[in-house]
Amino acid sequence: MPPLSVTAAALIIGNEILSGRTSDVNLAFLGRRLNELGIRLMEARVVPDVEAAIVAAVNETRARFDYVFTTGGIGPTHDDITAACVAKAFGVPLVQNPEARAILEAFYAPGELNAARLRMANTPQGATLIENPVSRAPGFQIGNVFVMAGVPSIMQAMFEGCAHRLSGGRPMRSRSLTVDLPEGGVAQGLAELQQRHDAVEIGSYPFKREGRLGVRLVLRSTEPERLDAAARELEALIDGLGGARSWDET
Amino acid sequence: MPPLSVTAAALIIGNEILSGRTSDVNLAFLGRRLNELGIRLMEARVVPDVEAAIVAAVNETRARFDYVFTTGGIGPTHDDITAACVAKAFGVPLVQNPEARAILEAFYAPGELNAARLRMANTPQGATLIENPVSRAPGFQIGNVFVMAGVPSIMQAMFEGCAHRLSGGRPMRSRSLTVDLPEGGVAQGLAELQQRHDAVEIGSYPFKREGRLGVRLVLRSTEPERLDAAARELEALIDGLGGARSWDET
Numbered sequence: 102m103p104p105l106s107v108t109a110a111a112l113i114i115g116n117e118i119l120s121g122r123t124s125d126v127n128l129a130f131l132g133r134r135l136n137e138l139g140i141r142l143m144e145a146r147v148v149p150d151v152e153a154a155i156v157a158a159v160n161e162t163r164a165r166f167d168y169v170f171t172t173g174g175i176g177p178t179h180d181d182i183t184a185a186c187v188a189k190a191f192g193v194p195l196v197q198n199p200e201a202r203a204i205l206e207a208f209y210a211p212g213e214l215n216a217a218r219l220r221m222a223n224t225p226q227g228a229t230l231i232e233n234p235v236s237r238a239p240g241f242q243i244g245n246v247f248v249m250a251g252v253p254s255i256m257q258a259m260f261e262g263c264a265h266r267l268s269g270g271r272p273m274r275s276r277s278l279t280v281d282l283p284e285g286g287v288a289q290g291l292a293e294l295q296q297r298h299d300a301v302e303i304g305s306y307p308f309k310r311e312g313r314l315g316v317r318l319v320l321r322s323t324e325p326e327r328l329d330a331a332a333r334e335l336e337a338l339i340d341g342l343g344g345a346r347s348w349d350e351t
Numbered sequence: 352m353p354p355l356s357v358t359a360a361a362l363i364i365g366n367e368i369l370s371g372r373t374s375d376v377n378l379a380f381l382g383r384r385l386n387e388l389g390i391r392l393m394e395a396r397v398v399p400d401v402e403a404a405i406v407a408a409v410n411e412t413r414a415r416f417d418y419v420f421t422t423g424g425i426g427p428t429h430d431d432i433t434a435a436c437v438a439k440a441f442g443v444p445l446v447q448n449p450e451a452r453a454i455l456e457a458f459y460a461p462g463e464l465n466a467a468r469l470r471m472a473n474t475p476q477g478a479t480l481i482e483n484p485v486s487r488a489p490g491f492q493i494g495n496v497f498v499m500a501g502v503p504s505i506m507q508a509m510f511e512g513c514a515h516r517l518s519g520g521r522p523m524r525s526r527s528l529t530v531d532l533p534e535g536g537v538a539q540g541l542a543e544l545q546q547r548h549d550a551v552e553i554g555s556y557p558f559k560r561e562g563r564l565g566v567r568l569v570l571r572s573t574e575p576e577r578l579d580a581a582a583r584e585l586e587a588l589i590d591g592l593g594g595a596r597s598w599d600e601t
Contacts (some may be wrong), residue, residue, distance in 0.1 A: 146395065
């Protein structure tokens with residue numbers, strides 16, 4: 102039987118996300134895909150391209166969660182310091198990985214594999230590569246830490262390539278109900294529903310659409326029958342309040 | 352003279368961001384606006400609606416950074432636990448704030464201010480309100496922690512309403528050059544440029560557009576003259592490599 106709960110953290114590495122210059126889209130992808138694999142993303146951190154910050158974040162999260170996924174900072178330039186920081190966090194040397202070097206040598210035309218590009222063959226000692234089908238320079242795994250590129254298309258391809266190495270728990274199932282009542286009108290009944298269903302996590306997300314207040318109510322559980330039971334009671338609650346409701350496609 | 356460096360952290364609170372169901376847009380807004388005010392966003396954390404996780408994140412970040420901004424979890428429903436968690440982090444009771452109650456009483460029609468909505472008047476003892484011009488229920492500030500809504504339009508209005516309480520350092524200026532060379536071709540010269548200009552932070556962000564590799568090079572500094580000097584050398588570097596280049600509008 103799979104374990105009840107398998108957890109993960111994401112480390113989004115890069116000044117460009119913190120300065121607001123680039124909007125991160127990797128977090129949403131990771132959250133969704135990990136969920137499907139029965140792994141709960143419990144925390145995400147965005148950290149700058151600063152060695153001490155990255156080393157500390159890697160060590161704090163790898164001790165606390167089953168898996169850690171990093172994105173960003175594995176290219177050829179001086180600000181790409183993730184591999185060196187992960188090596189430091191694990192207390193192992195950063196070494197040239199022969200397999201990674203062979204991949205780069207096969208990819209670049211003669212003379213193009215300069216010293217900067219060759220930095221992309223460096224991994225912490227003992228790391229296993231993660232294939233990059235898009236632009237070849239690989240990511241890597243060491244212990245429970247998976248180091249991936251920041252460019253979303255590359256990150257996603259890397260994740261799919263190493264997903265078979267992950268062991269998930271029971272998959273989290275969810276249902277989402279859109280309701281045309283203001284959040285404050287359903288809050289009391291919702292709190293009571295939550296108290297009766299401790300195996301179901303109930304989230305409430307208000308919105309305003311065409312000038313009218315509404316709320317999206319999300320039920321999540323690893324236990325399908327309990328999820329269904331809570332969903333039926335939620336329907337009754339909304340009907341009792343006279344609200345229109347519809348289950349969202351997921 | 353303003354201090355050299357004023358720092359901040361953002362705490363994005365909510366299961367819906369970690370599950371990938373909702374994409375966060377508040378981080379990019381905060382990063383950009385804080386930059387303009389001379390405050391550097393040094394870390395962001397996304398934490399679930401779990402008391403222990405929120406309390407720990409508030410206490411770690413408020414000790415480490417000049418300012419902390421939280422988004423999310425201040426509505427009327429059972430999963431809105433941010434105010435209680437911040438009170439716990441500061442070791443003060445959560446109390447009904449008379450000013451906040453008056454705001455809610457003035458807003459809701461008679462009979463509509465139920466117990467759930469009244470929860471939105473609770474703040475940690477000693478907190479100062481942050482006005483909410485959109486849907487009235489206020490945020491609050493306690494110590495160096497600013498607690499705001501998760502809905503982006505409300506969060507942004509709250510931020511603008513309390514921005515005058517923030518004291519920034521020297522504003523960070525930046526210039527961004529788009530270049531039609533692959534990142535690995537400019538990496539060596541860029542590393543040398545970075546070594547000569549320690550007051551300028553040089554970031555390199557590769558992209559692929561219409562099948563061609565390019566790179567966006569970002570220079571950031573609090574010292575305008577050093578920024579300009581680095582920019583001139585960067586132009587010469589790219590010209591020497593035979594690349595086309597253009598400064599982005601910012």
